Amino acid sequence: MRHAGRAQRRGEALGDACRIEDGIMPETRAAAAILLAMLVVALPPAARAQPRREVASAAPVGHHERASALRRALEHDALRLLGTRYRRAGASPRSGFDCSGLVKYVFAEAAAIDLPHSTRDLSREGRWVSRRHLRVGDLVFFHTRRARYSHVGIYLGRGRFIHAPRPGSPVQISSLRDAYWSAHYSGARRILGGRRTPDDAAVAVADASRRAARGSIGR
DSSP: OHHHHHHHHHHHHHHHHHHHHHHHHHHHHHHHHHHHHHHHHHSOHHHHOOOOOOOGGGSOOOHHHHHHHHHHHHHHHHHTTTTOOBOTTOEETTTEEOHHHHHHHHHHHHHOOOOOSOHHHHTTSSEEOOGGGOOTTOEEEEOSSSSSSOEEEEEEETTEEEEOOBTTBOSEEEETTSHHHHHTEEEEEEOTTOOOOHHHHHHHHHHHHHHHHHHHHHO
């Protein structure tokens, strides 16, 4: 009987424990969860912050990306001036443009680059670039008069350039493949990212040789 009484008391104790686990313990776990959430909220932001993922677009803009953006801006601003009237010594949409005035205006507006208002002086800016390596924004030069660099335009890609040709002809797009412009092509200069290179000396020597050859033929 004594053993039976002990077993009964153990059974009652186990029953009480089960009731505690079923009833009181869930409430205790809920309270603990709420307390934990309050502690997390109380932590400083730096402690709660998750590691940031690196975003490729947040990387600094490199030289090539900036030059590409400037070329697009040059093309955009130049195309907006299509149809503007020609005016000798002109350098604004209101007054009109001559060839070097158009170049000066577009580079100032699109790239904040101050260039001279003279085709001859423009031919000394930047660096020489071959015809097959032309990029948007390069300056293309022509000998439409006696001077080797007497006309200039802005290259637009795919063999096209924009320029202010002559009195009576507004700002327009022409092709380097056109027979006239191809025959009068003098060379090109790169202003965006352009610095003088040994190629300039080679071009100067070639020009001097051509002039000498023309002089000997004329004698």
